[in-house]
Every structure is written in C-alpha cells, then in structure tokens.
Amino acid sequence: MIELKNIKKTFKSNKKLITAVDGVSISVKEGEIHGVIGYSGAGKSTLIRCVNLLEAPTEGEVLINGENLLELSSEELRKVRGGIGMIFQHFNLLQTVTVYDNIAIPLKLSGVAKKDLKVRVEKYLEIVGLSDRAANYPSQLSGGQKQRVAIARALSLEPKILLSDEATSALDPETTDSILDLLLKINRELGITILLITHEMNVIQKICDEVYVMENGQVVEQGPTLELFAKPEHPTTRKFLNTISQRQLSDTLIETLNVSGAVTRLTFVGQSTGKPALAEISKRFAVTPNILAANIIELKNGIVGNITVHLEGDAIALKKALNYLRDVGIRIEQLGGQIR
Known part of the structure; x- marks a missing residue:
C-alpha cells in the first residue's frame, strides 16, 4: 500500500547542502503497522512527511497503491491525500473551538454533507472514547484526551492510511499505553494501515509488525519486529533494546x-x-x-x-x-x- 523507493531529501542551510534522508526504501502492506525508530536528527520526521508530500523528496518515488504521487496533478494529489490521515506530537487542535468543532470543521472544508457531518463526528468520538467530551474545549482536556481528539479528527475523513509523527512522545507512560491500545483497535477494527515514527522502543514493541532503524538519514537495520528484538545486528538497534531490557553488563x-x-x-x-x-x-x-x-x-x-x-x-x-x-x-x- 505504501512504498517509498530510494527516497533522498536534501536541504540548503547556510549555503551548505544537508542530506536529511539518504536512499531510504520502505514497503508497508495493507492492514499492517510499521514503525520507524531513530534518535533525534536521524531523518525519520522528514521521511514520514514524504509519504503525503508535505516534504517533496529530492530523489526517489512515493507510491500509494502503486500510484506515484510525484507524477500527479495538484487535484489528483489532493484526492490521494484525502485517504491519508496524520497525527502529530503536539495535537494541533484549534484552542478556541470545542472538541466537536475540531472534528467538524475539517469535515466541512472537505465537503462532507451537512446531514452526514454530525453522524461522522459522533461515530469517531465514540471510537476514541470521548463522546462525553464533545462540548469541552482543548484546554479542559488532558494530553491523552487531546491526542484522542486528534486521532478522531484524522479518522473522521475515513482514510485508508494513518501516519503518526511521534504521537506519544509528549505523553506519560500510562497515557502512551492507552493511545497505543487505541491505535491497535483502529488497525484491527477499521483495517487502517499505520506508519509511525518514534524514538521509543516500547512503541515499536507493542504495536508494530515491522521496524526500520534509522541513523544519519539511512535505514541501518530493518525487518519483522520479532526478528529484530531476538537478534539485533546494528549497534543502534542494540542501544534501543537496552532501554527496555536488561541486556547490558559492564x-x-x-x-x-x-x-x-x-x-x-x-x-x-x-x-x-x-x-x-x-x-x-x-x-x-x-x-x-x-x-x-x-x-x-x-x-x-x-x-x-x-x-x-x-x-x-x-x-x-x-x-x-x-x-x-x-x-x-x-x-x-x-x-x-x-x-x-
């Protein structure tokens, strides 16, 4: 469903050319959850933003269901993006409107009929467990509740793909677990394909089918999560595993x-x-x-x-x-x- 081929992304900074992503290829099958893990500066945020062309890659191909997004017109790209939801670390909620309107406004802008709008908002608030918070403002919610609103907003457009950009990194461990449980539920019940980036190995551990380890803009190790946990080869993968298990002795x-x-x-x-x-x-x-x-x-x-x-x-x-x-x-x- 998602295929990135030899993605390269460069930026100019102070007249210097910086390579944020360097020849990365990723393939995510429909209905699976894949995770990209790396330390700060590894290039993972730039990579995930290439999937929906929030960042256009300098080189490579971005294929969604076999269709190369880089070859589409603006109108064609807009339609494909309609099937790709995205959630972020800092929620990106409108602070001056209610939870209900945070979900309803994007639906109005996307042309959802008025008769369907209320049904759609209520459906996804129920899925994320916030039916009783529709009239609240974001300032009245906890961090975990805000992220649930952001997830409901992304789901309300009924995408086939959900991208998660460090969606749990601002949350405490207990709240993180509840959000991960919600993502698993969404994946299993709605069949949504999920690609996430994180620097937390416990996120990979709990919900991912496949994992890609990034360092300096490149994927240094990849494979089924079970295999990487059982037999990590790269030093960076081993470092991440040391954060959740007693593997290190002096x-x-x-x-x-x-x-x-x-x-x-x-x-x-x-x-x-x-x-x-x-x-x-x-x-x-x-x-x-x-x-x-x-x-x-x-x-x-x-x-x-x-x-x-x-x-x-x-x-x-x-x-x-x-x-x-x-x-x-x-x-x-x-x-x-x-x-x-």
Whole structure:
C-alpha cells in the first residue's frame, strides 16, 4: 500500500547542502503497522512527511497503491491525500473551538454533507472514547484526551492510511499505553494501515509488525519486529533494546566471570521460552548456570526472552552445553571467553 523507493531529501542551510534522508526504501502492506525508530536528527520526521508530500523528496518515488504521487496533478494529489490521515506530537487542535468543532470543521472544508457531518463526528468520538467530551474545549482536556481528539479528527475523513509523527512522545507512560491500545483497535477494527515514527522502543514493541532503524538519514537495520528484538545486528538497534531490557553488563564484570566460565546471552523466541533449558544443561553436562539478568518482552506478534547467564564448567562441558542450547532453538551470543 505504501512504498517509498530510494527516497533522498536534501536541504540548503547556510549555503551548505544537508542530506536529511539518504536512499531510504520502505514497503508497508495493507492492514499492517510499521514503525520507524531513530534518535533525534536521524531523518525519520522528514521521511514520514514524504509519504503525503508535505516534504517533496529530492530523489526517489512515493507510491500509494502503486500510484506515484510525484507524477500527479495538484487535484489528483489532493484526492490521494484525502485517504491519508496524520497525527502529530503536539495535537494541533484549534484552542478556541470545542472538541466537536475540531472534528467538524475539517469535515466541512472537505465537503462532507451537512446531514452526514454530525453522524461522522459522533461515530469517531465514540471510537476514541470521548463522546462525553464533545462540548469541552482543548484546554479542559488532558494530553491523552487531546491526542484522542486528534486521532478522531484524522479518522473522521475515513482514510485508508494513518501516519503518526511521534504521537506519544509528549505523553506519560500510562497515557502512551492507552493511545497505543487505541491505535491497535483502529488497525484491527477499521483495517487502517499505520506508519509511525518514534524514538521509543516500547512503541515499536507493542504495536508494530515491522521496524526500520534509522541513523544519519539511512535505514541501518530493518525487518519483522520479532526478528529484530531476538537478534539485533546494528549497534543502534542494540542501544534501543537496552532501554527496555536488561541486556547490558559492564565489561569488567564480564571479564571477571569469564575467568571461571563463560558469560552468554541466551535468546528464547516463541515456544522456546517455555523450555527448561538451563535445568537440562545442568543435569546433562555438569554445567552450573548463574543467571545475571533476565527479561521477557511481549511483542505484538510473539514473545522474546533474554537471559544473560554465567556458565561454569570445564571447556568440553561448556561447548557441549552451548551446542545443545543451539540445537533446541535458543539463540546464543557469547559476551566473552573462548568457548564457542
């Protein structure tokens, strides 16, 4: 449904040419939720604004349902944009009108018939859980409620695609969870395709089918969310994962423990999370496991468990134990020592 091909976007600043996005390609299938994650300055905001041509790319193609937006007339582009909703970090609500009118005014401007307007506004206020707030002004709402109004406004135009530009970054964790639950509900019940950008790994964790990690204007790693959580390759991806799981141990601790064994990170995916693997290697190979850190991460499409463990035993026993763990489907990352 959404396909970005080799997108490049450059700006001029103080006579210097700055490349904000550098050769990025993304493909989002209908009905899926994809996330782009990166630190500030990675280029993710510029990228998402290229989808509806709020920013026209310097090079590349922007395809919506196979149609290249860069080849459309102004009128044709306006029609395509009508099927693309967008929500922002700071809500962009009109402060001097009610919640009802914040949704109704864009509908009037888009030509929705008067007889349909009230039905449309009430329908989407109910979907976002704010039917009782229609007469309130934005100043009377919490941050989460304001974002729900912004979502209702975007949905009221009945788009097939919803773009989310850091929609939860100004919210507290509990409110963030409620907004993410709402986006999941919208995706499942209305079938809307969602592309979001964020710097919060928990957002990716909870709702995304696929993830793209950006750095310096480029996608440095991408793939199904379950795969990236289970086996991150790029240092930036690993940094993001460290923010939500106990994956990081000091080099000094690892060096100390490796003298008497091996420090290893074990990653369990899906059904392997229920296997008593450490108990088995203790019984079979005379290897003593000492758990240093552990966590289980629930993703939209599966479960990933990580255990950082110090394995004590002689070299032959350790090697047999690690081979056994691989054979039963557990991914192994040795953090130090010579045993492979």
